[in-house]
Amino acid sequence: MRFGRRRSGHDDEGDATPVDEAPGADERDGDEAPARTRDTPETGPYDVSEVDLEERALVDLGSLLLPAPEGLELRLQVEEDTGNVAAVLLVGEDGALELRPFAASRGGEAWEELRPRIATETERVGGTATEQEGPFGPELLCLVPVTSSEGDSATQASRFVGHVGPTWLLRSNLMGNPAVDPEKATPWDEVIRSVVVRRGAEAMPPGSPLPLVLPPDARPAE
Numbered sequence: 001m002r003f004g005r006r007r008s009g010h011d012d013e014g015d016a017t018p019v020d021e022a023p024g025a026d027e028r029d030g031d032e033a034p035a036r037t038r039d040t041p042e043t044g045p046y047d048v049s050e051v052d053l054e055e056r057a058l059v060d061l062g063s064l065l066l067p068a069p070e071g072l073e074l075r076l077q078v079e080e081d082t083g084n085v086a087a088v089l090l091v092g093e094d095g096a097l098e099l100r101p102f103a104a105s106r107g108g109e110a111w112e113e114l115r116p117r118i119a120t121e122t123e124r125v126g127g128t129a130t131e132q133e134g135p136f137g138p139e140l141l142c143l144v145p146v147t148s149s150e151g152d153s154a155t156q157a158s159r160f161v162g163h164v165g166p167t168w169l170l171r172s173n174l175m176g177n178p179a180v181d182p183e184k185a186t187p188w189d190e191v192i193r194s195v196v197v198r199r200g201a202e203a204m205p206p207g208s209p210l211p212l213v214l215p216p217d218a219r220p221a222e
Contacts, residue, residue, distance in 0.1 A: 045163045045170050048198040058196060063101045063168075063210035064088055065196040072097075072191070076214060085212035090191065095176030097188055101197055101210040102169045108206065110169040111162030115140055118160050135189055136161045141179065159185070161192070168199045168210065 048065070058065040059074065062085075068074075075089040088099040104110040118140055119129035127144030140160040148154045159179035163170040172192050178185040199210065 043193040045165070045192060045195040045197055047165045047168070048196055049166075051196055053196075056196075059215060060213075061085070061088060061215065062213035063198050063200065064099060064170075064212060065198060066099075066191070067194050069191060076212070078214075085214060086209070088212065092188075094184055095174060095178040095188065097178075097191060098173040098175070099192075099195065100171045100173075101212075102171065103199070103204040103206050103208045103210060104164065104167055104169040105206045106167055108164075110206065111138070111164055114162060114169070114171070115160075118142065134159070134161060136163060136192070138162075163192070165197055165199070168197050170195065170197055 053065070056065075057067065059068055061076070066088075069090050072090045072092045075091060076085050077087040077089055078084065079086050086100075090097040090099075102110070115131065115138065119131075119142075122129040122140075122142040122144060125144055127142055129140050129142045132139055132141055139162075142158045142160065144156045144158070146154050146156045157176065157179040159174040161172045161174070163172065174185060174188055178188045197210075204210075
């Protein structure tokens with residue numbers, strides 16, 4: 001497991017459309033303890049109230065808990081100026097998956113509000129954003145022109161998906177081949193379904209990033 005420091009103002013690794021802010025940041029979520037507001041789903045992402053943590057071997061990253069990924073490298077993006085963990089990144093041979101949890105209001109439309117913001121940012125940097133229906137519901141496929149390390153023109157693909165819980169929003173971003181190839185995306189979607197979100201009892205404005213922590217065995221990226 002590695003963590004890398006990210007300088008303030010720089011994009012996440014592989015994320016062509018850095019949208020750090022979830023919607024509704026001017027509202028206040030005064031919940032004291034996350035209430036269970038939905039039936040236990042057959043697949044995740046799960047709220048922590050929906051699973052028995054003693055029955056699962058999970059990597060504890062604070063607001064996110066997930067099984068140790070087989071065949072993937074777990075990286076944590078750390079803000080250089082604050083030392084806070086900004087995102088969880090799982091990296092494989094054919095792509096990567098970024099996970100970011102946010103606070104959200106009960107019964108809110110967080111993902112419906114966030115999608116247009118991602119689309120606007122994608123178009124601002126010269127890309128295209130297409131809304132489509134995926135295995136988790138409405139999602140965005142973003143294509144952004146980039147220059148490869150060899151100096152050739154290329155297209156960077158990102159598939160943004162929002163998962164709404166009782167009082168949280170999990171934004172997942174599949175990058176690379178899994179963003180455009182449904183067959184290659186299947187194992188990555190299974191990883192997303194295994195994620196557990198722990199919102200916590202602290203009152204936070206909707207749109208605030210949920211705290212992520214470095215596990216004891218994390219080491220700096222070389």
